[in-house]
Amino acid sequence: MMDVPSIKDFQWKTLAPLPSRRVYCSLVEAGGQVYAIGGCDDNGVPMDCFEVYSPEANQWNSLPPMPTARAGVAVATLGKRIMVIGGVGANQTPLKIVEMYNIDEGKWKKRNSLREASMGISVTAKDYRIYAAGGMGGDLRPHNYMQHYDMLKDIWVSLATMPTPRYAATSFLRGTKIYVLGGRQSKYAVNAFEVFDIETRSWTKFPNIPSKRAFSSFVCAENNIFSLGGLRQGRLYRQPKFMKNVDVFDIEQGGWMKIERSFFLKKRRADFISGYLKGRIVVAGGLGNQPTVLESAEAFHPGKNKWESLPPMPTPRCACSNIVVKNCLLAVGGVNQGLSDAVEALCVSDS
Template sequence: MEVPNVKDFQWKRLAPLPSRRVYCSLLETGGQVYAIGGCDDNGVPMDCFEVYSPEADQWTALPPLPTARAGVAVTALGKRIMVIGGVGTNQLPLKVVEMYNIDEGKWKKRSMLREAAMGISVTAKDYRVYAAGGMGLDLRPHSHLQHYDMLKDMWVSLAPMPTPRYAATSFLRGSKIYVLGGRQSKYAVNAFEVFDIETRSWTKFPNIPCKRAFSSFVTLDSHLYSLGGLRQGRLYRQPKFLRTMDVFDMEQGELVTFPRKLWLPTALLAGSPSLTPIPAIFQGNQPTVLETAEAFHPGKNKWEILPAMPTPRCACSSIVVKNCLLAVGGVNQGLSDAVEALCVSDS
């Protein structure tokens, strides 16, 4: 696939989010985007549940979450949306699992997690959900890996992760679940581990070279990119935003060395999903809010500056839909209801 030219990218202002909030979870299924939960101006979790239709450029309110919460793990199982764990209105992790039937427009309680947890990483394969890690009521990171069987409405424990953590990134490739990074308390974890669904066993891969929290992980072909993030922890007195980029070749099972000159042009806290075929497009925040958007061109091996985001903000939720990157909500002198899409040409 030909890589688009920088001039082909443009931002579009879309219908605003009906309920201003931050830390909502986004999910795309059936060509629609669902915004689930989040926090209000006072940091209190909300029960908001809305769907965005790209064709109509319109948000529609849906039946609210039975349990108000933020930072939930979400996944789609056919015409059902599964919402797992998160933080409740008492600011504590939850064990609640709820499922929304898109055709019926109704919520149902499902079998709860064995322990309350926030910051769970989920993947789904063959109508089974795999939930890794999380932080419990005791604020300790979990090493749990469990799968949910929708037909039996039952959670089953699998071999625990070698490294306990929460807020990790996980993705499915073939029959393997890759789990990267995460946190233990406020400290970043650079563990990189893979669970084989068929053999039900874990393999440890080389650690991510630069230990940092809130970095983004983007896959392109057989390569995995780890970008940006926040350096903090026992060895560092002051947190620092990073330009670091690490690359892992999943076919060869080894790290690819990228020189400092190929790191991000701007130090960023958080990144966004890829816009195929460009591995990473970012809008993030340093101590001040940025409108920056930058892309790495794999053919040229360099970063390029894209048009700036119309509404500068941080902590926005993001998702790729039909080759457009949607930036939803976030913070800029208060909560933002801005929804904007970075698209290629007329897509």
């Protein structure tokens, strides 16, 4: 049984705010710095802004803007390069444009485009290759593409198609396997769970996520994948409902575990931030009943198999961009009535 931090080891830090308010910006970490890429402004217009946050100095610096304004981009780092893939452009349609920022040179370069315009692509990087799964095209149809980008040749190569077409899926790389969970087809959530093997270049269907929810969150722990909260979508005679459900996949056993109710979140929530900090799954903010923007945060205790309340988020919001850096879960931007420029970090200390 691993020693995990206690609740009193967690605290929120208020960091330097974003230079401009936004939602749907993409975050990536490279060399200990956090890069914020694009997003939408108050009027829902995609932005070309590109900034870097230095945790040491607690400050944001503006970098050369992206050549193409966009929001909801897929982003991956390859060494000292940041690849920006697809997303939604200024006319609110998906893009096929791929651009690369060289951190050392401080310059953007156009790269070979995707074969089709696409938003909501799920990307994973391994060995100087980027793997891009799914997405949604201009016709609003979900894609089943799996393609990899070869940096040396600047080409996209099509691989075996994903069994379930979808966009906005979550992927995790473990060894030579890419786990692809959830996502949507048009407005509706899918509960597909499929795994791509980089070596054999083939897909395997895994057991479906037990409960189908939109705006849920997936977190990968040492031996488990957690599917957390979300919104049960309304259908003909059914009201939409915020959920506190938690499903846990046992990676060794290859199946979803039977879950006691103690595993469920304390608070129903969707569109929240989540992460894995020193052996504890943490969630914060999001939307809850009524619907209201939430400030509450909680952490799962793997020994007690239950959630414990954490200090609340200083700025309650949903639709934040988030990233884990150095034992801190950063919440960047998002929505609280209007758009927010708040940047806050839930940090766990070395007790």
